[in-house]
Amino acid sequence: MTQKRGIVAEDLMELKSVGEVDLSPDGSKYAFVETKIDKDKHEYVSHIFVGHVIGGEPVQWTYGDVRDTSPKWSPDGKYISFVSTRSGKSQIYLLSAEGGEARQLTNCKNGARNPIWSHDSSTILFTTSLAPNQQITDINNQKKDEKKALEPMVVERIRYKSDSVGFLDDKRQHLALINVKTMQLTQLTEGDFDYTPGCWSPDGTQITFSADLTDEPDFNLVSDVYILSIADKSVNKLTNSNGVFGEVTWSPDGTFIAMIGHEKEYDSATLSKIWIYDVLNKELRCLTANWDVQIGDVAIGDFHSGNSNPGIIWTDDSKGFYFVMSDHGNTGVYYGSIEGEMYPSLLENQHIYTLSVDSKNHKAVVGISTPTHPGDLYLIDLSTGELKQLTYSNDHFLANIELSSAEPITFKAPDGWDIHGWVMKPVFFEEGKLYPTILEVHGGPHAMYANTYFHEFQVLTAKGYAVVFTNPRGSHGYGQEFVDAVRGDYGGRDYLDVMAAAEYAETHLNFVDKSRLGITGGSYGGFMTNWIVGHTNKFKAAVTQRSISNWLSFYGVSDIGYFFSGWEVKGDLVTDAEKLWKHSPLRYVENIETPLLILHGEKDYRCPIEQAEQLFIALKKQKKPTKFVRFPGANHELSRSGNPKLRIDRLNHIKDWFVEYLG
The missing domain is CATH 3.40.50.1820 (Alpha/Beta hydrolase fold, catalytic domain)
Structure with a gap:
């Protein structure tokens, strides 16, 4: 028997991360992303895998030295959409559920991300970045080695850089549609704002999005939820420009819109709650106002990345939903009702880092990690709590x-x-x-x-x-x-x-x-x-x-310093510099x-x-x-x-x- 050893830093090259899971509409299959490191190039490589919940080894569906992410089944179960860097920029691709080569769906000049299927599987809502003089129909024809001319950067906004992307330019994230069959593109938003996609209405005539459309977004620092009519592009605001809201989902019967957010009562320390908007009565209410927990996954780790909170996942009867919450060092799956009752479906000493639910049959695939287990996917019966392991990504190593x-x-x-x-x-x-x-x-x-x-x-x-x-x-x-x-x-x-x-x-x-x-x-x-x-x-x-x-210099050099210093340290460079220096x-x-x-x-x-x-x-x-x-x-x-x-x-x-x- 081989003598066991402790792990070393270099073993990061051997470990695989599995996540971004999505169940097929009939609940029989699951698509997910496996990420590993190319040991020769020291680069991440991500591929789409598909497995059957009844068992068997998942099968790899995409290949190459690329990042393939965000797999989503079409509601009719015929396709899997995903985002890939294979063309040089992130674009949306389609795979037939029967297999075969991937088909490139978008060729946007600045890439395309965040694909969301319409309920009739005909159209995909997505995001793309556009400069003021660009159109959604502009294509990506820039060669990988093409260099931009050296130009001075003119700064007029207080928010001109971001840790995730570096220095910001004049591009903004906009919403667009693409018809899967005709490839017709439709731009939904415009202007000097960034838009985050939410979901489709059940009848396919509207979509939701979140954005800060206030006059001074750099100072107001809010995120409102809107409904947009696809026919005339008119918008209706659901929140009150007094908080941060997002992760929006529409109930299957069209009567409710769920979202996660808060009204900044404690600025950046405010707990995120579950909110329900009554579409008929146009009323917004907080379902978890009296529940002293954080909705979503806020666990800190150094292994999994790219997984996003799943938001509120409705059951087929529109009377309840599933979601992830964080509590005492654990993340768990809960069931909630529209009356505000909350029940644990899976809450153990572990980290749930990805989730996809078969709402009809009350089953789910979850990614679970523990201190001695980097992470794998499991099938859970949400009614009984019974778990079945689906992947064994790192067992051999x-x-x-x-x-x-x-x-x-x-x-x-x-x-x-x-x-x-x-x-x-x-x-x-x-x-x-x-x-x-x-x-x-x-x-x-x-x-x-x-x-x-x-x-x-x-x-x-x-x-x-x-x-x-x-x-x-x-x-x-x-x-x-x-x-x-x-x-x-x-x-x-x-x-x-x-x-x-x-x-x-x-x-x-x-x-x-x-x-x-x-x-x-x-x-x-x-x-x-x-x-x-x-x-x-x-x-x-x-x-x-x-x-x-040094909080004094942090105030002006951090991408968030000008507001974070006030929110967290409760000091300001102009009015209370001594408070910043004290801390x-x-x-x-x-x-x-x-x-x-x-x-x-x-x-x-x-x-x-x-x-x-x-x-x-x-x-x-x-x-x-x-x-x-x-x-x-x-x-x-x-x-x-x-x-x-x-x-x-x-x-x-x-x-x-x-x-x-x-x-």
């Missing part, structure tokens, strides 16, 4: 790998609040031995560590470290008061929560070596790492990733003695690299132990969906720093 499980812990913060988290023992743990221990802090801060696979954690436990990760106040999953408690108090009680986790590890885990504690985190977790080493010398080594060090780790840089590794992506526009540069120079000027690693071309998503080689390099830098200073 993991057969010789030893993974560390995550054991839940709960402890008290200094003010008595309960804080929840997990501890992972080192791989091949030996009773009676003391181990260096690393405390992990997640980003957000309005997100949630969960019972899901985390490659970074497994790499560290395989190297002989214990890992402690928790959800301090500010995290989702523990109610509205808990998630809101961090705003205006960054580095206050949230800092005490994280330190309470370290104290718990020292006093309750007899295998923790108190003299060899490390800490790391990214984004908000990077802020907290910077803050902690400026306020205590408890930790022998620290790694800060894509962090915030800036850079203010306390003179106190830092802990050896600090600084990791940052050079194309990070969410927490721009100047945040790392300021911290590094301030430390080096004082001759403090530090090192700065810059990742070329990487944005804020480096650890999750960044270049595979750079993701591996990042993990090894983290591991090597702790090896150097913790042993």
Whole structure:
């Protein structure tokens, strides 16, 4: 028998991710995306697979060194639409349900995405980017190696860049239709706005979309839901320009429109709720106003990417629906009724990261991940909870790998609040031995560590470290008061929560070596790492990733800084600069003695690299132990969906720093 080993950073190249699942209309088959890494090119490759729910190996339907994503069955079951990069830009393609070659459906100049079938399977609603002088009929004829002329960039809007796409141009995301048989294109929207598609009305005469069509979208920061008539392109607004709403679905009988959103009562810390719009009476009401949970999947991980929340999935009788919610480190599937009753269909210690429902037969295919299972697809009977595994994507590779499980812990913060988290023992743990221990802090801060696979954690436990990760106040999953408690108090009680986790590890885990504690985190977790080493010398080594060090400069350089600073820190560069400086780790840089590794992506526009540069120079000027690693071309998503080689390099830098200073 082969001796098992712990996992290493490079094993990321061997692991496959399965997700973006879609059940066929009759519930007999499921299409999904399998993503893996081309080990020679260090690039992601995604393909469409189709399987039968009764069993058997899923069959690969698309091939090539491309990204094939977003598979959707036509309602008549004859086709699968998907998005592919095979032509050089993302375009929509069709596959016959009987197999064969894919047919390119769109050839839009700036690509096409987000295909949504009409109920009669004749037409697909999709999005494409258009400049003011472009038409939907303009085709993509730009060669891959064609270079644009060098031009100065003129900026007039406060929102002129985005971490996901970089610097914004004058293109806007618009809605369009394409007839599957005739290939006729119809542009539905226009103007200097971005539109997100929602769904079709059951009779096919209308579609829904979400957008901010207010006079000052850069300042109002809302998302309204609209109904658009296809015949005359008239629109009807369903929400009140006072919140963020989206993920819209229409009930099969046409009487209700469901959506997920909130009215920004707590700005970015507001829990998302389920809302129902009565089409006949033109009334909008919140179904979960008194339910203190977050609707949707907000779990933090570093393995799965590209999966989106499924929204509200109606049952055939239009009396109820299924949805995903997040609670206490888990995501689960719930059933809700139009009267507002909510019942769990699947809620275990696990992460549901993708979902497709056979509403007629109350069955579903779900993607499930746990700390020791990267993720696979399962068929679930939503009435009985019975599970049947459909894919075994990583079983062969993991057969010789030893993974560390995550054991839940709960402890008290200094003010008595309960804080929840997990501890992972080192791989091949030996009773009676003391181990260096690393405390992990997640980003957000309005997100949630969960019972899901985390490659970074497994790499560290395989190297002989214990890992402690928790959800301090500010995290989702523990109610509205808990998630809101961090705003205006960054580095206050949230800092005490994280330190309470370290104290718990020292006093309750007899295998923790108190003299060899490390800490790391990214984004908000990077802020907290910077803050902690400026306020205590408890930790022998620290790694800060894509962090915030200076709220004063963050205000003007981050793509969200001008509003996030007010929402979260409750300070403003113009009217209350001292508040921003008070909560800036850079203010306390003179106190830092802990050896600090600084990791940052050079194309990070969410927490721009100047945040790392300021911290590094301030430390080096004082001759403090530090090192700065810059990742070329990487944005804020480096650890999750960044270049595979750079993701591996990042993990090894983290591991090597702790090896150097913790042993």
